[in-house]
Amino acid sequence: xxxxxxxxxxxxxxRVTGLEGARFLLVxxxxxxxxxxxxxxxxxxxxxxxxxxxxxxxxxREAALACDPWFVPVDSAIVGIVDEVDV
Amino acid sequence: MNLCRVLGTVVATxxxxxxxxRKILVVQPLDEKLSPIGTSFxxxxxxxxxxxxxxxxxxxxxxxxxxxxxxxxxxxxxxxxGVVDRIDVGSR
Numbered sequence: 001x002x003x004x005x006x007x008x009x010x011x012x013x014x015r016v017t018g019l020e021g022a023r024f025l026l027v028x029x030x031x032x033x034x035x036x037x038x039x040x041x042x043x044x045x046x047x048x049x050x051x052x053x054x055x056x057x058x059x060x061r062e063a064a065l066a067c068d069p070w071f072v073p074v075d076s077a078i079v080g081i082v083d084e085v086d087v
Numbered sequence: 088m089n090l091c092r093v094l095g096t097v098v099a100t101x102x103x104x105x106x107x108x109r110k111i112l113v114v115q116p117l118d119e120k121l122s123p124i125g126t127s128f129x130x131x132x133x134x135x136x137x138x139x140x141x142x143x144x145x146x147x148x149x150x151x152x153x154x155x156x157x158x159x160x161x162x163x164x165x166x167x168x169g170v171v172d173r174i175d176v177g178s179r
Contacts, residue, residue, distance in 0.1 A: 001129035032113045032127040066162035080102030087092030
């Protein structure tokens with residue numbers, strides 16, 4: 001799991017079976033100082049996030065488990081909206 | 088599993104149901120000298136006693152994570168499995 005900031009939305013009409021209802025957002029991964037780490041990535045939104053929101057994401061196989069249906073080709077999912085990071 | 092230092096906590100109200108009543112920690116990976124290496128990430132606390140500044144043992148594997156959390160569908164991969172008291176690194 002890691003922190004990220006939603007920086008945009010992705011419109012994608014033609015998509016594979018299983019991802020019909022999924023909402024794609026463009027997310028910049030962040031470290032604990034909320035500084036960007038690596039390139040932005042496209043994540044499935046499972047927490048009703050919007051651009052500008054600080055979120056936390058799950059990657060790899062576990063990202064798909066956050067989706068409904070869960071047997072989907074997803075490698076990044078927003079699983080929560082961050083209220084506060086206390087470091 | 089690897090060694091990490093707990094940097095703090097993340098507060099989130101709106102989140103996947105699998106995270107309800109679970110503590111989310113910000114952790115920094117460490118090397119054998121306990122110096123930071125790489126980028127910080129988040130992990131679910133399964134020890135209920137890890138606090139800021141503690142050195143902890145973090146699992147990075149989904150099946151093991153789901154096993155200890157007792158949730159077969161939890162979208163969780165990083166789990167704090169223990170609080171480290173001491174590490175001894177020998178020089179041979």
